[in-house]
Amino acid sequence: MVIDRRSFLKGLGAGIAGVAAGSSLLPGKLEAGGTPEDKEFMGVLVDTTRCVGCRSCEMACAEANKLPIPDIGDASAFDKIRSTSETQLEVVNRFKTAKGEVFVKKQCMHCNQPGCVSACPVKAMEKQKEGPVTWDTNCMGCRYCMVSCPFDIPKFEHYGATPKLQKCNLCWERLKKGEKPACVEACPAEALTFGTRRGLIEEANTRIYKTPKEYVSHIYGEHEAGGTGYLYLSSVPFEQIGFRNDLGTTAYPEYTKGFLYSVPVILLLWPAFLSGVSAITKRKENVRSKEGGKL
Amino acid sequence: MNRPTSEVQISNFKDFLVFMQNELKPKGKILTPFNLITGSIILLGGVLILYRFIMGLGSVVHNSSEYPWGIWIGFIVMVGVAFAGGAYVTAFIVYVLRGEQYHSIVRMAVLNGFLAYVFYAGAILLDLGRWWNIVNPLIGNRFGVNSVLFLVAWHFLLYMIAQAIEISPAFAEWLGLKKARKFLASLTLGAVIIGITLSTLHQSGLGALFLMAKWKIHPLWYTEFIPLLFFVSSIFAGLSVVIFIGTVSFRVFDKDRIDEEYRKSWDDIIIDLGKACAITMFVYFLLQVLILVHGKNWALLNTPMGYWYLTEMIGLLLFPAFLFSWGVKSGNPAPIRIAAVLTMIGVIINRVDFSIIAYKWYLPLSERYIPTFMEVVITLAIVFTMVWVFRWIVNRVPILRKPPQWAIEQEQAEMEGRAIALAPQLGLTMADGGRPIEQHKK
Numbered sequence: 090m091v092i093d094r095r096s097f098l099k100g101l102g103a104g105i106a107g108v109a110a111g112s113s114l115l116p117g118k119l120e121a122g123g124t125p126e127d128k129e130f131m132g133v134l135v136d137t138t139r140c141v142g143c144r145s146c147e148m149a150c151a152e153a154n155k156l157p158i159p160d161i162g163d164a165s166a167f168d169k170i171r172s173t174s175e176t177q178l179e180v181v182n183r184f185k186t187a188k189g190e191v192f193v194k195k196q197c198m199h200c201n202q203p204g205c206v207s208a209c210p211v212k213a214m215e216k217q218k219e220g221p222v223t224w225d226t227n228c229m230g231c232r233y234c235m236v237s238c239p240f241d242i243p244k245f246e247h248y249g250a251t252p253k254l255q256k257c258n259l260c261w262e263r264l265k266k267g268e269k270p271a272c273v274e275a276c277p278a279e280a281l282t283f284g285t286r287r288g289l290i291e292e293a294n295t296r297i298y299k300t301p302k303e304y305v306s307h308i309y310g311e312h313e314a315g316g317t318g319y320l321y322l323s324s325v326p327f328e329q330i331g332f333r334n335d336l337g338t339t340a341y342p343e344y345t346k347g348f349l350y351s352v353p354v355i356l357l358l359w360p361a362f363l364s365g366v367s368a369i370t371k372r373k374e375n376v377r378s379k380e381g382g383k384l
Numbered sequence: 385m386n387r388p389t390s391e392v393q394i395s396n397f398k399d400f401l402v403f404m405q406n407e408l409k410p411k412g413k414i415l416t417p418f419n420l421i422t423g424s425i426i427l428l429g430g431v432l433i434l435y436r437f438i439m440g441l442g443s444v445v446h447n448s449s450e451y452p453w454g455i456w457i458g459f460i461v462m463v464g465v466a467f468a469g470g471a472y473v474t475a476f477i478v479y480v481l482r483g484e485q486y487h488s489i490v491r492m493a494v495l496n497g498f499l500a501y502v503f504y505a506g507a508i509l510l511d512l513g514r515w516w517n518i519v520n521p522l523i524g525n526r527f528g529v530n531s532v533l534f535l536v537a538w539h540f541l542l543y544m545i546a547q548a549i550e551i552s553p554a555f556a557e558w559l560g561l562k563k564a565r566k567f568l569a570s571l572t573l574g575a576v577i578i579g580i581t582l583s584t585l586h587q588s589g590l591g592a593l594f595l596m597a598k599w600k601i602h603p604l605w606y607t608e609f610i611p612l613l614f615f616v617s618s619i620f621a622g623l624s625v626v627i628f629i630g631t632v633s634f635r636v637f638d639k640d641r642i643d644e645e646y647r648k649s650w651d652d653i654i655i656d657l658g659k660a661c662a663i664t665m666f667v668y669f670l671l672q673v674l675i676l677v678h679g680k681n682w683a684l685l686n687t688p689m690g691y692w693y694l695t696e697m698i699g700l701l702l703f704p705a706f707l708f709s710w711g712v713k714s715g716n717p718a719p720i721r722i723a724a725v726l727t728m729i730g731v732i733i734n735r736v737d738f739s740i741i742a743y744k745w746y747l748p749l750s751e752r753y754i755p756t757f758m759e760v761v762i763t764l765a766i767v768f769t770m771v772w773v774f775r776w777i778v779n780r781v782p783i784l785r786k787p788p789q790w791a792i793e794q795e796q797a798e799m800e801g802r803a804i805a806l807a808p809q810l811g812l813t814m815a816d817g818g819r820p821i822e823q824h825k826k
Contacts, residue, residue: 230513237596247442
C-alpha cells in the first residue's frame with residue numbers, strides 16, 4: 090500500500106478528529122477521596138444525641154435563603170416525618186426510639202461525588218472546592234438530578250414562569266466570606282459542628298471512643314454513597330432514625346461510568362463495523378446485478 | 385381527484401406556488417368521526433399547552449416532588465423513542481444488509497421515526513421547568529459531559545438530522561427536485577450508519593438514565609443491565625410498531641396513495657418482521673431470566689409487584705413472542721398483528737414502570753404519581769398531531785407508493801455504476817417533469 094502525502098494527512102486529520110471526539114466524550118476524572126487541589130471539603134457533623142429539636146436551624150435556614158419562615162413553636166410539625174421541600178431546604182424530624190426521642194436534621198448531604206452533579210447535562214449542579222453542592226441558573230429544569238440523588242433532596246418549584254431548583258447549598262456565599270453555615274451558627278445545643286470533613290471524622294471518632302455507651306459505632310456519611318459532607322452520630326441504629334442503610338459505599342456517579350465509557354468505543358467501532366457489512370452486501374449485490382438478475 | 389404527485393411539472397417559481405397551493409389543500413373528507421374527535425383533543429391540548437407555559441408546570445401536571453418524571457417523560461419520551469426504533473432497524477435491514485424485498489416499508493418506518501423524534505423532543509420542551517435553557521447543553525452554556533442525559537440530548541439532535549437526511553429523497557421526489565434528490569440519496573448510507581450508531585447509544589442511554597435511581601426502582605426492574613435491555617427491547621418494539629402502522633396504513637389510505645405491489649408484498653413482509661420480533665424477544669426474555677437468577681430476586685416474584693412483573697414478562701413478552709412464532713410457522717399474518725399490539729402494550733408498561741410504576745413502588749397510593757386529566761389530554765394531543773402530520777405527508781409524498789419513474793431510473797443508473805450524465809437538458813431539472821429518461825436507458 091502506497092501512502093502519499095495527501096492521503097497520509099487526510100488519515101492523520103481523521104484520526105485526530107476521532108481521538109478528540111472520543112476523549113471529549115469520556116467522563117471527566119472523578120475526584121477521589123474528596124480532597125482535590127489541596128483544598129479540603131468542609132462539612133457539618135450532626136450529633137443527634139445533642140439535638141433538642143428546637144428547630145432554630147430551620148428558622149435560620151429560611152432567613153438565610155429568604156424562604157417562608159416556619160413557625161418553630163408549633164410542635165405539631167413533629168407529628169409527621171417531613172421531607173425537604175422547595176420552601177424548606179432543611180427540616181428537623183422526631184423519631185421515637187428505645188432510647189427516647191431523637192431529633193434528626195435533614196438536608197442535602199453534600200456528597201463527595203454527587204449523583205446530581207454527574208447527572209446534570211449543563212453542570213448547573215456543581216461540587217465546589219469548599220465542599221458545597223450548588224445549583225446555578227443555567228439549569229434546564231429536566232429534574233434528572235432529582236432522579237439521581239441517593240438522598241432524594243433536590244426539589245423543583247412547580248409554579249411560576251421561572252421556577253428554580255431548591256436545595257441546601259451549605260450557605261456557600263457565607264462560606265466564601267469565612268462564615269459558618271446559618272444553621273450551624275444558630276444551633277444552641279452544639280449539636281452541629283462545622284469543619285473540614287477530615288477533622289469532623291476525627292472529632293466523631295473521638296466522641297465514640299470517649300463515650301461508647303452514648304453512640305452506635307458508626308459515622309453515617311463517612312462511607313455512605315462514597316462519603317458525604319454531612320456526617321451523623323447517633324445513639325440508635327441509623328435505620329431507626331430515618332436513614333437508609335442500603336446505599337452502599339459506591340459513589341453514585343460510578344453507576345453510570347460503565348455506560349459512559351462504552352460510548353466513545355461504540356461511536357468509533359459501530360460505524361466501522363456497519364460500513365464493513367455494507368461493503369460486503371454491496372459487493373454481493375453488484376455480482377447479482379452483473380449476472381443479469383433483477384435489480 | 386388530485387393528480388398523483390409524481391407527474392408534477394414545475395418549471396418556475398410560479399408553478400411551485402400553484403403546486404404548493406394545491407398540495408396544501410386537505411385531501412379526502414374532512415368531517416370524519418376520527419378527525420372530529422382527534423381534532424378537538426388537539427385543540428384542547430393546544431390551549432392547555434399555552435396555559436402550562438404561562439402558569440408553570442405545576443398548574444398542569446401532578447405536582448409531586450417524589451416523582452420528578454411523569455407521563456410526559458415516562459410515556460411520551462421513553463415509549464416514543466422505543467417505538468421509533470423501527471426506523472433504525474428497518475434502515476439497517478434495507479440499506480446495510482440490502483434486503484431489497486423490504487424496500488417498500490423503509491420510508492414508512494423512517495418517516496414514523498423522524499416524526500416521533502420531532503414530537504417527542506417537543507414534549508421534552510413541555511416538561512422542562514426551565515425550557516428556555518434547552519439550548520444550553522448544545523451551545524455549551526456548560527457541557528455536562530459526565531451526564532448520561534447530555535449524551536442522550538446530543539444523540540437525539542444528531543439522530544433527528546440523520547433521519548431527516550434519510551427521508552429527504554422522498555420529499556425531493558414529491559417536489560420534483562432531481563438534482564437535489566440525487567445528492568440527498570447519495571447521503572443515505574452514511575446517514576443510516578451514523579443513525580444506527582446514535583440509536584444504539586441513545587436507546588440504551590435512556591435506560592442508563594435510571595442507573596442512579598438505584599433504590600428508587602423496584603429490584604425486579606433495577607439492574608445494571610438496564611441499558612442493554614432498553615436497546616434490545618427497542619428492536620422488537622420498533623418492529624412491532626412498523627407492523628402496526630403498516631397494517632393500519634395499508635387499510636386506511638386511498639388506493640392512489642399506495643402502491644399495489646407494495647400492498648401485496650406486505651403480508652410476506654409482516655411474516656419476516658414477525659420472525660425478527662420473535663427472535664429478539666426470546667433473546668430479551670433469556671436476558672431477563674439471567675438477570676433475575678443472577679440477582680437472586682426469586683422471592684420477590686410472590687409479591688404484588690412480582691405479579692406485575694410476571695404479567696409483563698409472561699403475558700406481554702413471552703406470550704406475544706410465541707404468537708409471533710406461531711404466525712411465522714403457519715405463514716399467517718393475523719396472529720402476528722395481534723402479537724405486535726400486545727408487544728407494544730408490553731413495551732409501554734415496561735417503560736412506564738421505570739419512571740412511574742416501579743419507581744418508588746413502596747409509597748402508599750395517596751403519595752403516588754397519578755397523571756392529571758390535563759397531562760393526559762396534552763399527551764393525546766401530541767400523539768394525534770403526529771398522526772395527522774404522518775397522514776398529511778403520506779397523502780402527498782411517495783412514502784407508501786413507488787417513487788416517480790425518474791427517481792427509479794436515477795437509482796438504477798446509480799446502481800449500475802454508471803454516472804448519470806447530467807445532460808444540460810436534465811441539468812435544467814424540473815422542466816423535464818419526470819418523463820422517462822429515454823437516453824439513459826440501456
